[in-house]
Amino acid sequence: MRPIIWTAPALxxxxxxxxxxxxxxxLVAASGGAPAPVAGYDWHLNEDAxxxxxxxxxxxxxxxxxxxxxxxxxxxxxxxQTVAEGHxxxxxxxxxxxxxxxxxxxxxxAMHDGLDLTAVARTTDPVFLRFRKLGWLATYGPDYRTPxxxxxxxxxxxxxxxxxxx
Numbered sequence: 146m147r148p149i150i151w152t153a154p155a156l157x158x159x160x161x162x163x164x165x166x167x168x169x170x171x172l173v174a175a176s177g178g179a180p181a182p183v184a185g186y187d188w189h190l191n192e193d194a195x196x197x198x199x200x201x202x203x204x205x206x207x208x209x210x211x212x213x214x215x216x217x218x219x220x221x222x223x224x225x226q227t228v229a230e231g232h233x234x235x236x237x238x239x240x241x242x243x244x245x246x247x248x249x250x251x252x253x254x255a256m257h258d259g260l261d262l263t264a265v266a267r268t269t270d271p272v273f274l275r276f277r278k279l280g281w282l283a284t285y286g287p288d289y290r291t292p293x294x295x296x297x298x299x300x301x302x303x304x305x306x307x308x309x310x311x
Contacts, residue, residue, distance in 0.1 A: 179241075180281050181294060182295060182296045183294065186201065186202060186293070186294075186296075187204070187295060187296040188293070188303055189204060189302070190302040190305055192306075194217070195216065195217075196215070196217075197215055197217055199212070200213075210226065210284065211224070211225070212224070212226075217309045219311065220311050221310075222265065222267065222273070223263060223264075224247060224249075224265070226249075226284060228262055228286070229259045230259055232259075234248065234262065235249055236262050237285045238272050238282055238283065239283045240282045241278070243271040243272045245271070249264040250263050273307070277307055280300050281295060
């Protein structure tokens with residue numbers, strides 16, 4: 146498998162997210178137990194011929210707790226999460242009860258204290274299939290759970306990302 150190469154802007158934006166707060170960890174929508182979207186935070190799609198990325202955070206800021214990227218048509222995802230020193234070298238994701246833990250490579254963050262974790266996944270992993278259906282994904286670790294819920298209407302961007310990735 147060919148490795149996915151990160152674009153410099155995506156790395157810079159994600160490296161800056163090390164100090165990002167855990168947002169909406171205890172917010173739950175009244176219907177269905179899904180986490181409520183957090184004002185100002187959403188999933189943002191960026192695409193070009195060589196790479197597509199779906200980043201969760203605040204638009205036009207470096208506050209990006211999680212980024213997914215792929216080469217179009219590859220079926221492979223690169224996951225990037227910035228975490229504090231001492232965090233396990235895994236990226237743990239959950240959506241609607243489906244969970245997956247990905248072994249991660251850790252490197253010192255270029256922009257913040259902490260580490261940039263990177264891992265490889267498949268677009269067809271159950272956690273991503275559920276994410277596409279529900280519109281939210283959560284990251285979790287030993288002492289936190291951070292839901293990343295899409296704002297209303299963002300589902301089309303999520304679907305477009307996964308369609309591009311193939």
